Amino acid sequence: MPAPHPAHRPIARRGLLVTTxxxxxxxxxxxxxxxxxxxxxxxxxxxxxxxxxxxPTGSPDYVYLPVDVPRGVAEIAVSYAYEKPTVPAGTQGNALDIGIFDERGTELGGQGFRGWSGGARGSFFIRADAATPGYLAGPVRAGTWHIALGPYTVAPDGLPYEVTVTLRFGPAGSTPEPVYPPEHAKGRGRAWYRGDCHLHSLHSDGKRTTAEIAAAARAAGLDFINSSEHNTSSAHGAWGGLWGDDLLVLTGEEVTTRNGHVVAIGTDAGTWVDWRYRARDNRFGHYARAVRRAGGLVVPAHPHATCIGCHWKFGFGEADAVEVWNGTYTPEDEIALAEWDNSLVAAVRSGKPWVPAMGNSDAHREPDKVGLPQTVVLAEELSRDAVLAGIRAGRSYIAESSALFLAFGASGGRGHHAGIGERLRVVGDDTPVTVRLEVTGAPGCTAHFVTDQGTLFTASLPESGTGTVQWRTTPAYAAYVRAEVRHPVSVPGLPGALAALTNPVFLEG
Incomplete structure (x- = not known):
């Protein structure tokens, strides 16, 4: 979720809007x-x-400040500030985001995007050979550029702002070709690979460098990560020397709209996805398809987060997976989990495709833990295509750390077996099916088998945290079975926090 907007120095209440x-x-x-x-x-x-x-209050989501850039400019630098007056309790104060589009224009989905930092910093620059994180290096060509202001929230008395533009003249310079992460790592062949696909660095509102994220990923036992900055692709070329045989780096974006956030996972390096629309604009489907054309997955993030603009409003018809667990487990995640489980029931009833679950840390800074949680994916190899195929198929489970391992599946009939994300087909709805869960690394936890009726079986795990749990059912009694591993209850009336969660095995008679 986005970090709170930083305070800016007070400014005088001068100036009027020109056109609205x-x-x-x-x-x-x-x-x-x-x-x-x-x-x-x-x-x-x-x-x-x-x-x-x-x-004023009620301003559009995006306000454009045109800048007439003459020839001969080597660098454009922008700084801004705005007043943050005290407001009554329960009233939103001022928060103002910023970004920029070049002479190619501000058309939705167009070519003019040159960077976005939201409310994470008060200034930025762009020149041919370098740019502030969040912004794209490249020549400063002559023409009308547009500074994009995003009044995230506006206080009752309005949002006084000040923007300063500085042009530095000189030779244009050259822009080096970006070096993007490779799409394959050595890996272990067909295996379970651990990843965190929702992370933030200095290229948006995070405080870690890409080097610090890579180090934290390795320390967390991860095999892959996904670059997912808010509304910018600038970090795609910032991973040089940080990948390796043991770490696959995917490129993507957290598309941060006013009606929810969606993580684009594993898009072609350099791909930028526009975010300037709401659910009422009926544009999300277009950009979801654009993510898939770029080879990526569409994953709504923290769908029940309570921050302004974070709650997911676009529906799940375009989702390839959904983030049901975001960072430290909270009641928001419990609601997301319940909603996702309801979607499984709807998929069984309608015969339509189901949407797999995944979990990510959304880590921004210390003490956020990279890899809490992590999605563990069965993939043919450690590559972009194989990992995304595993996530898309639901061949995955979510764990709070690399110390926790699960093996889950169902068997029945004439030696048939199905694993996580698969379908077990047996002869007859009353054919007995055995569901088996093996757990390692979950001391003090309980195992739960959840079906379309709800939780039908619970068993305590040994104190060591390593054990096996079995349960028998039939396709007539359970359309699917999935496993949860939970910590003890800490808040009366609420279930214990998740330690792990599997995608379902579907049972068909």
């Missing part, structure tokens, strides 16, 4: 006309303009 519309707002252009008309601008010369204004 019902669905968009464009401010007056920031002009450098005097520079453009000058005969000779020396290298390293700088020119600065500052604009001020007030965004």
């Amino acid at each position: 519309a019902a669905t968009a707002l464009t401010l007056g252009i920031v002009s450098f006309a005097d520079v453009a008309e000058a005969a000779d601008i020396p290298d390293d010369a700088t020119r600065t303009r500052t604009v001020r204004g007030v965004l």
Whole structure:
């Protein structure tokens, strides 16, 4: 989930909006006309303009500040600040995000995107050879650029802001070709691989470097991770030297809309997915398909999170999987788990495809633990295609750490067996089926077998945390069975926190 917006220094309440519309707002252009008309601008010369204004309550989600960039600019730098007055209890205060689009324009899904930092930092720069994390290095071409302001929340008296634009002149410079992570790692052949697909670095609102994330992933016993910064692809090329035979680095994005967040997992390196729409705009399906065309998976994140704009509103019709466990286990995750279980019942009833569950840490900074939880995937090899295929098929379980191992499946009839994410087909609805769970690394926990009726069997695990649990049922009694491993109850009236969770085995007579 996004971190709280940092405070910015107070500014004077000066300036007015120039133009407004019902669905968009464009401010007056920031002009450098005097520079453009000058005969000779020396290298390293700088020119600065500052604009001020007030965004009213009810402002559009995105407000664009056009900047007329003349020829000969080597670098554009932007800083901003806004007032954060005290507001009454229960009232939202001011929070203002920022990003930028270049001369190619702000068209939804267009080519003009050059970076986004949300509320994580108060300034950024772009030049050919480098850019602030969250932004894309490249030439600063002449034309009308647009600073994108996102009034996340606006206080009752409005949001006074100040934006300063500085242009530095000189040779354009060159942009190095990005080096992206390879799509294969050595791995162990067909095996269970552990991964965390929701992580944040300095390229959005995280505090860790990519090197620190890679080190934490290895320490957590992970085999793969996914780069998932808020609304930017800038980190895709920031993993040089950090992958290896033991660590596969996937590239993606946390598409952070005003109606929920979705993690794009394993998209083609360099892919950026637009986020500037709400559920009412009927655009999510288009961008979900764009994620899949780029080779990735569409995974709604923390669907019942309570932060503003985090609760998932787009439905699950386009989901390839859903994040039911996000970071330290909370009641929000318990609600997400229950909703997901209901979707399994609906899939059985309708005969439509089911949506697998996964878990990720959403780690931003210390003390967030990378790999709490982690999705453990049965894949043919440690590669992008194989890992994504395993997640998509539901051949996976979720564990709180690499110390916890599960083996789960069902057998019946004439020696038939099905594992996690598979279907066990037997002759007759009354054919006995044996469900078996093997657990290692869960001391003090209990095992639960959950079906379309609910939890039908519970057993305590040995104090060592290693044990085997079996239960017999039939397809007539249970349309599917999945396993949960839970810690003891800590809050009366609520179930114990999850230690592990499997995707289901479906039973068919």
